[in-house]
Amino acid sequence: MRYLTAGESHGPELTTIIEGVPAGLTLSIDAINHELAKRQGGYGRGGRMKIEKDQVRITSGVRHSQTLGSPITMIVENRDWKNWQKVMSVEAVSEKDQKLRRVAKPRPGHADLVGGMKYQHNDLRNVLERSSARETTMRVAVGAIAKQILAAVDIEIASHVVILGGIEASIPEKLSVKEIQAKTAASEVNMVDETVEAAVKELIDQTKKAGDTIGGVVEVRTDNVPAGLGSYVQWDRKLDGKIAQIMLSINAFKGVEFGIGFEAARQPGSKVMDEIVWEEGYSRTSNHLGGFEGGMTNGEQIIVRGVMKPIPTLYKPLMSVDIDTKEPYKASVERSDSTAVPAASVVAENVVATVLAEELLEQFSADTIADLQQAVAQYRETIKNF
Numbered sequence: 320m321r322y323l324t325a326g327e328s329h330g331p332e333l334t335t336i337i338e339g340v341p342a343g344l345t346l347s348i349d350a351i352n353h354e355l356a357k358r359q360g361g362y363g364r365g366g367r368m369k370i371e372k373d374q375v376r377i378t379s380g381v382r383h384s385q386t387l388g389s390p391i392t393m394i395v396e397n398r399d400w401k402n403w404q405k406v407m408s409v410e411a412v413s414e415k416d417q418k419l420r421r422v423a424k425p426r427p428g429h430a431d432l433v434g435g436m437k438y439q440h441n442d443l444r445n446v447l448e449r450s451s452a453r454e455t456t457m458r459v460a461v462g463a464i465a466k467q468i469l470a471a472v473d474i475e476i477a478s479h480v481v482i483l484g485g486i487e488a489s490i491p492e493k494l495s496v497k498e499i500q501a502k503t504a505a506s507e508v509n510m511v512d513e514t515v516e517a518a519v520k521e522l523i524d525q526t527k528k529a530g531d532t533i534g535g536v537v538e539v540r541t542d543n544v545p546a547g548l549g550s551y552v553q554w555d556r557k558l559d560g561k562i563a564q565i566m567l568s569i570n571a572f573k574g575v576e577f578g579i580g581f582e583a584a585r586q587p588g589s590k591v592m593d594e595i596v597w598e599e600g601y602s603r604t605s606n607h608l609g610g611f612e613g614g615m616t617n618g619e620q621i622i623v624r625g626v627m628k629p630i631p632t633l634y635k636p637l638m639s640v641d642i643d644t645k646e647p648y649k650a651s652v653e654r655s656d657s658t659a660v661p662a663a664s665v666v667a668e669n670v671v672a673t674v675l676a677e678e679l680l681e682q683f684s685a686d687t688i689a690d691l692q693q694a695v696a697q698y699r700e701t702i703k704n705f
């Protein structure tokens with residue numbers, strides 16, 4: 320399975336084409352729209368989210384709710400586009416109109432300046448329109464299909480926010496995907512610990528008032544992933560490496576860890592490795608390594624965390640330089656959120672789901688979803704008897 324995304328933040332629409340989804344999957348469009356709505360939610364989101372109520376339109380690869388095995392094209396319209404038609408016009412416009420909404424004061428922490436230098440754009444809007452996290456909309460749409468492939472082989476996945484602006488959720492030692500889903504269902508900040516919810520929302524309000532922004536840490540967990548996905552035999556087949564890459568590809572993500580992650584630097588080996596036991600199959604007495612050994616899943620929960628920096632656009636802007644005059648100036652302000660960590664957890668869940676679905680389809684190459692189900696069931700039986 321492979322896919323590309325396309326589209327500018329204020330262009331007419333966002334697009335993706337996914338190739339390699341097996342035929343015969345009963346696809347729920349509601350489930351895709353549900354993920355898109357979750358990505359747009361979360362306490363502390365700005366005005367853009369009120370304008371865009373994302374709905375996916377599928378224009379190929381699905382008939383009568385069934386995937387055909389042919390490329391699936393998905394489109395999400397940018398409703399705000401009607402206000403940006405001149406600014407984002409594909410056709411040439413007058414010299415005066417070329418200056419509309421021109422960005423000449425790059426925002427620190429964004430792609431604005433370096434993208435302008437690299438692609439020689441005199442209007443930094445040409446950069447920010449694509450570097451914007453609006454792009455993650457289509458990755459979530461792809462992930463929502465990936466999650467349906469995973470569900471067909473009983474693999475579950477969920478996400479939650481572990482730290483927001485320094486406030487940390489207390490997380491039980493064992494936390495299943497179903498528990499995450501149940502505990503976060505009513506949370507506006509996608510946290511499993513309701514005792515910190517009020518403090519987190521208060522912090523978001525204060526931050527917004529101060530014209531500032533906050534970041535955090537998100538966690539993705541999976542249940543029922545069989546042991547042996549990924550491989551140790553070649554560096555680029557290590558599945559933890561692929562997941563790390565996709566996590567870091569999410570806008571504003573600066574670090575990733577599995578299980579106890581960076582804490583392993585402070586602990587002796589006896590407190591880090593997970594001891595092996597056998598009881599009608601192999602399992603571990605702990606899961607400090609987050610479900611990976613040798614680049615392969617080991618049958619325990621995958622536990623992966625990513626750190627998101629605070630949003631770089633500040634309503635109290637940071638100092639920058641005007642690219643025309645080279646004079647110091649306050650950075651431009653685009654409509655922005657004070658935090659997007661809850662939304663980012665939804666993005667993380669969906670991009671990890673995509674990598675897992677890609678891996679499954681590589682390992683158990685299948686033209687139809689029934690073939691995949693049969694191959695995975697047989698594999699589960701084989702490793703059970705090892």
Ligand SMILES: Cc1cc2nc3c(=O)[nH]c(=O)nc-3n(C[C@H](O)[C@H](O)[C@H](O)COP(=O)(O)O)c2cc1C
Pocket residue numbers: 365428429430450451452455569570571572628630631632654655656659662663666
């Ligand atoms: C879901 C999500 C929403 C975001 N919303 C905003 C936003 O409203 N304003 C902003 O300045 N950055 C936002 N960001 C972060 C920027 O897109 C990101 O920092 C920027 O593209 C630069 O990339 P880098 O931080 O990965 O280097 C968001 C990120 C995510 C994942």
